[in-house]
Amino acid sequence: MTVNDRARLLDEIRILEFMAVELNLYLDNNPNDHKAIRDYNSFTKQLMAVKDEYQRRYGPLSNFGTALSQSPWAWLNDPWPWELD
Amino acid sequence: MWIYEKKLQFPIRIKNPNPKMATLIISQYGGPDGELAASLRYLSQRYIMPIPEGKGLLTDIGTEELAHFEMVGTMVYQLMKGASDEEIKASGAGPYFTDHGRGVYPTSAAGNPFTAAYIQSKGDPIADLNEDLAAEQKARSTYEWLLRMADDPDVIEPLKFLRQREVVHYQRFGELLMKVQDYVESKKYF
Ligand SMILES: [Fe+2]
Numbered sequence: 001m002t003v004n005d006r007a008r009l010l011d012e013i014r015i016l017e018f019m020a021v022e023l024n025l026y027l028d029n030n031p032n033d034h035k036a037i038r039d040y041n042s043f044t045k046q047l048m049a050v051k052d053e054y055q056r057r058y059g060p061l062s063n064f065g066t067a068l069s070q071s072p073w074a075w076l077n078d079p080w081p082w083e084l085d
Numbered sequence: 086m087w088i089y090e091k092k093l094q095f096p097i098r099i100k101n102p103n104p105k106m107a108t109l110i111i112s113q114y115g116g117p118d119g120e121l122a123a124s125l126r127y128l129s130q131r132y133i134m135p136i137p138e139g140k141g142l143l144t145d146i147g148t149e150e151l152a153h154f155e156m157v158g159t160m161v162y163q164l165m166k167g168a169s170d171e172e173i174k175a176s177g178a179g180p181y182f183t184d185h186g187r188g189v190y191p192t193s194a195a196g197n198p199f200t201a202a203y204i205q206s207k208g209d210p211i212a213d214l215n216e217d218l219a220a221e222q223k224a225r226s227t228y229e230w231l232l233r234m235a236d237d238p239d240v241i242e243p244l245k246f247l248r249q250r251e252v253v254h255y256q257r258f259g260e261l262l263m264k265v266q267d268y269v270e271s272k273k274y275f
Contacts, residue, residue: 010092018094021149025253028141029260062088081093082159 009054013061016047087148094152095246099163099239104178107164108194109234111181113247114157115191115199118223124150126204126220130213136268139210142261146254153247158189160243211269214262221255 023040030036051061059074060067069075113119127147134140165178165187173182180196191199204220207213228248235241 007096011096013092014095021094021145022253025142025145025149025257028145029138029257029264031138061092062090064088066088075091081091081155082097082162084098084163 006054006058009050009057012050013047013054016043016050019043020047087151093156093159094149095156095243097156097159097163097239097243099160099237101237101239102166102168102172103164103176103237103240104168104173104182105176106235106237106240107161108178108181110157110160110164110194110231110240110244111190111192112194113224113227113231114154114161114189116193116195116197116227117203118220118227119191119193119199119203120150120154120157120224121191121199122203123147123220123224124154125201126206127217129204129206130210130217133208133213134210134265136265138264139214139261142257146257149250149254153250156243156247160240161189162187164240210265211262214258214265217258218255218262221251221258225251225255 020040020043023036023043027033027036027040055061055067059077060069063075115121124147127143127150131140131143131147134143165173168176168178168187173179181192184190185192193199205213205216207216225248228244228251232241232244232248235244
């Protein structure tokens with residue numbers, strides 16, 4: 001079922017992005033923590049890969065030149081985040 | 086420059102409308118300790134931060150607060166959406182409905198529209214960071230009061246996530262305040 005697949009990929013993106021946000025805020029105060037930077041880069045690589053897969057299947061997650069579009073203009077694909085995400 | 090990401094930071098799927106709860110949660114959208122105030126506060130205060138850690142942290146927490154602003158707006162939207170006019174009337178959400186229908190408007194639960202008077206940007210990094218620490222605590226208590234009035238797990242889970250983020254932000258601002266204090270002290274003597 002594609003709806004479930006989409007939700008599953010989105011959840012994976014959320015989890016990886018959450019790790020990146022947490023490490024990012026920590027690194028803002030601790031810019032010399034090399035272990036944390038390694039973790040940040042590792043989560044970021046995984047996040048970029050899952051986002052690529054999501055965007056190829058369901059359209060862009062972000063616009064203004066940050067992701068390619070299918071035709072017609074896939075940015076407008078439903079659902080928007082507030083519509084039972 | 087900001088780039089929008091077409092997804093919520095934390096999933097929100099509220100199945101049962103609850104217009105009264107919508108008009109309480111709206112306070113974290115446009116109320117005194119809400120997410121709009123938080124974002125505006127940090128993104129405005131960041132210009133005068135004297136060390137890179139401060140410019141970075143205020144930019145990044147200010148940005149995360151915008152994601153929370155979207156989460157709260159989504160909760161209000163979903164709680165109002167399926168409610169009938171009768172349900173809205175019976176629930177006591179009539180005053181909000183009169184002014185905003187089922188739309189999302191930045192106001193406090195008590196009906197005060199959003200104002201920049203909720204925030205300060207003092208041109209003094211120590212004063213600003215002390216305000217930020219208090220702001221995170223006030224946002225945390227607002228989420229706790231909301232949690233006391235919520236009974237639907239679809240509402241409780243995102244509220245708990247948002248409450249937890251305030252605790253983390255408070256922690257990060259506390260660490261930053263010590264760094265900025267050290268920096269200001271070192272400037273005094275050398
Ligand atoms: Fe916060």
